[in-house]
Amino acid sequence: MANQQVKRQLNLLFTKTLKKMSLYKELRPEIKELLEADMEEYPNLVKAVIKEMEELAGAWVTDISVNTASQLLRYLDQTDLKPPHSDFVLKLYFIFGR
Numbered sequence: 113m114a115n116q117q118v119k120r121q122l123n124l125l126f127t128k129t130l131k132k133m134s135l136y137k138e139l140r141p142e143i144k145e146l147l148e149a150d151m152e153e154y155p156n157l158v159k160a161v162i163k164e165m166e167e168l169a170g171a172w173v174t175d176i177s178v179n180t181a182s183q184l185l186r187y188l189d190q191t192d193l194k195p196p197h198s199d200f201v202l203k204l205y206f207i208f209g210r
Contacts, residue, residue, distance in 0.1 A: 135176065136165035138208045139184075146187040157183070173204045 139147070151158045161180050168175050176184075181200070184207050188195070195206035 134166045135168050135171065135173065135208060136162055138210075139165070140193065140207055140209055142191045142193055143184060143187045143207055146190055147184075173208050173210065174201060176204070 136144075147158060147161065161183055164176060164180050181204055185200070185203055188203060188207055193206075195203045197203065197206070
């Protein structure tokens with residue numbers, strides 16, 4: 113009985129933690145600003161990108177789709193940020209401040 117209560121409490125804590133986490137929240141401010149600036153011109157694209165990142169709470173950066181990753185890398189190219197690596201995946205980690 114006590115084991116079940118502990119499991120329920122841990123499950124609840126894990127669920128609350130995941131709700132607070134989001135790849136979108138981890139985006140570098142420069143990238144997030146460019147993404148949000150495109151909302152008026154490309155609302156469906158921006159909503160889809162944000163939705164995907166929000167749904168991947170607690171996920172690996174590499175779990176995002178190639179489409180979303182490519183879009184985020186396009187935004188990176190529009191900034192003065194200089195990732196230390198030229199590798200596609202390592203640039204994604206850089207975009208999320210990792």
